[in-house]
Amino acid sequence: MYKFEDDSFMLHTDLYQINMTKTYFEKGIHNKKTIFDLYFRQMPFDNGYAVFAGLERMIDYLQNLHFSNSDIAYLETLGYEEEFLAYLKTIRFTGTMRSVLEGDTVFNNEPLVQIEAGLAEAQLIETALLNIVNFQTLIATKASRIRQLVPNDNLMEFGTRRAHEFDAALWGARASIIGGFNGTSNVRAAKLFGIKPSGTHAHAMIQAFGNDYDAFKAYADTHSDCVFLVDTFDTIKSGIPTAIKVAKEYKDKINFVGIRIDSGDIAYLTKQARKMLDEAGFHDAQIIVSNDLDEVTILSLLSQGAKVDGWGIGTKLITAFDHPALGAVYKLAAIEGDNGEWLNRIKISGNIEKVTTPGKKNLYRIINKDTGMSEGDYITVYDEKIDTSEPLLMFHPVHTMKKKLVKNFEAVELLHDIFVDGELVYESPSVLEMQKNCEENLNHMWEETKRFLNPQEYPVDLSSKLWNIKNDLVETLSNQVLE
Ligand SMILES: Nc1ncnc2c1ncn2[C@@H]1O[C@H](COP(=O)(O)OP(=O)(O)OP(=O)(O)O)[C@@H](O)[C@H]1O
Ligand SMILES: O=P(O)(O)OC[C@H]1O[C@H](OP(=O)(O)OP(=O)(O)O)[C@H](O)[C@@H]1O
Ligand SMILES: O=C(O)c1cccnc1
Numbered sequence: 499m500y501k502f503e504d505d506s507f508m509l510h511t512d513l514y515q516i517n518m519t520k521t522y523f524e525k526g527i528h529n530k531k532t533i534f535d536l537y538f539r540q541m542p543f544d545n546g547y548a549v550f551a552g553l554e555r556m557i558d559y560l561q562n563l564h565f566s567n568s569d570i571a572y573l574e575t576l577g578y579e580e581e582f583l584a585y586l587k588t589i590r591f592t593g594t595m596r597s598v599l600e601g602d603t604v605f606n607n608e609p610l611v612q613i614e615a616g617l618a619e620a621q622l623i624e625t626a627l628l629n630i631v632n633f634q635t636l637i638a639t640k641a642s643r644i645r646q647l648v649p650n651d652n653l654m655e656f657g658t659r660r661a662h663e664f665d666a667a668l669w670g671a672r673a674s675i676i677g678g679f680n681g682t683s684n685v686r687a688a689k690l691f692g693i694k695p696s697g698t699h700a701h702a703m704i705q706a707f708g709n710d711y712d713a714f715k716a717y718a719d720t721h722s723d724c725v726f727l728v729d730t731f732d733t734i735k736s737g738i739p740t741a742i743k744v745a746k747e748y749k750d751k752i753n754f755v756g757i758r759i760d761s762g763d764i765a766y767l768t769k770q771a772r773k774m775l776d777e778a779g780f781h782d783a784q785i786i787v788s789n790d791l792d793e794v795t796i797l798s799l800l801s802q803g804a805k806v807d808g809w810g811i812g813t814k815l816i817t818a819f820d821h822p823a824l825g826a827v828y829k830l831a832a833i834e835g836d837n838g839e840w841l842n843r844i845k846i847s848g849n850i851e852k853v854t855t856p857g858k859k860n861l862y863r864i865i866n867k868d869t870g871m872s873e874g875d876y877i878t879v880y881d882e883k884i885d886t887s888e889p890l891l892m893f894h895p896v897h898t899m900k901k902k903l904v905k906n907f908e909a910v911e912l913l914h915d916i917f918v919d920g921e922l923v924y925e926s927p928s929v930l931e932m933q934k935n936c937e938e939n940l941n942h943m944w945e946e947t948k949r950f951l952n953p954q955e956y957p958v959d960l961s962s963k964l965w966n967i968k969n970d971l972v973e974t975l976s977n978q979v980l981e
Contacts, residue, residue, distance in 0.1 A: 502566075509573075518621055519621060530833055530834045532615065534613045535609040536826060538635075539607060543793075546949065547604070547639075548635055550604045550635055550638070551677075590920065594613075595612070612913055634670075635673075636822075638676045641653075642940075646948060653679040654680065654696040667684055667687070667816065668686060672691045677936065679811075680696065683695070693929050701727060703727075705730065710741075714726045714744040722752055723753045729761045734767070738757060742775065757775075760787070765799050787810070791814065831856050856971055860882070870941075873907065876960075892959045
């Protein structure tokens, strides 16, 4: 299908990255060491936390980073010169990558991924890294929001048909599992990522047989686990009674898992369904619902006392319907000076929240040892030591009068070495382990951070040392502009 057998992801970048690389190369600064930070500024869905996802794909991308022959030949047709192309051919990822882990709860304005690499290398990978993290983190976060509402129910991701093409369906399914879903209808995702495939059947099958009874029987003849879709003609008058009838006729010949309702008033219908199934003795039969569900409809259905055991959620999850982009950015924080020292770099903005935090940094989660709960995240200069034997002063980086003194705490490092000087030193766990990691992270978060609506802002603070460095740099640069 693709025209080039050696197509690579290297050109999955914005043209301006290649143009900047050309400038760096021709000016001889392409190998200067740099630090880039990847972070987002606004909490998605106005949620109190986000769930990080995308690391495994970033690793795969960086491991295979190279311009293929056809990439180079294509760039030649765009007019890039031979010497520059010869240099591009040599590019591999030889830098150091540090990252938070998949399933970690993360927050705005903290470095999630830190790349320490030559300027050209670090620049060229920006677009792909953002492309991966922005989507996967968004979907994992939405999945986790849904999971918080129904901690014990079966959550199935049904979105492939409405996803923004194949890749979104695949990686979105995986992200949903990291955020807490039990299974996905996408069989390829299940195969590739070792996750649970889940599914029932569609109206087409009932239509093919012409009536509920023949269709359910046909399904029962050909499967042991049976979930019957009961809303094709009339849920109360035909679908549910017929499902019960077939389940009684087949008794132990099938495992009557339950029914699915995909239209109508879900609160009313599930209450009726529960009554009818219970009266027939099928107390364990599950009621699964679907139809354009999201957090808001689920919350409303719960408040109406809907009787639901399983939720199939597609369109609104896989497209992150109410907040379609995370908005993560990738900013240069430091560059090597002529004598090998780090020169801090900053991007000034009229909006104080958008001013970048300069330099090579470390990120810690401050866990209160008395409560086991997280007091906030704390960003330091990379070689700064946190003295856990002394109380720690945490203060809001913009509204500095908001402060607290934390005692008896531990500082857990959140950025892990993934590549060191080009060598992969990290092995990704299974997707289910990532889901477990997410649950464990959430166990350290206060309910006030996790609540669905208007959560409390989670502190992401700078150490005094880093705060001073940032403010001094802002001061110096704004004075320069004035002069
Ligand atoms: N009791 C309820 N309270 C709140 N929302 C509900 C309730 N029951 C269903 N919904 C939601 O209302 C919307 C109904 O959409 P719509 O009118 O398109 O469905 P429908 O006509 O019942 O079914 P369809 O068009 O799929 O055959 C869906 O998003 C559904 O999840
Ligand atoms: O509603 P979602 O959250 O996206 O979940 C997936 C939907 O996909 C199927 O519908 P189908 O493609 O047959 O369309 P329809 O039910 O909207 O007619 C299924 O019956 C669900 O309703
Ligand atoms: O298995 C199902 O019921 C299913 C799968 C995809 C989309 N809608 C429903």
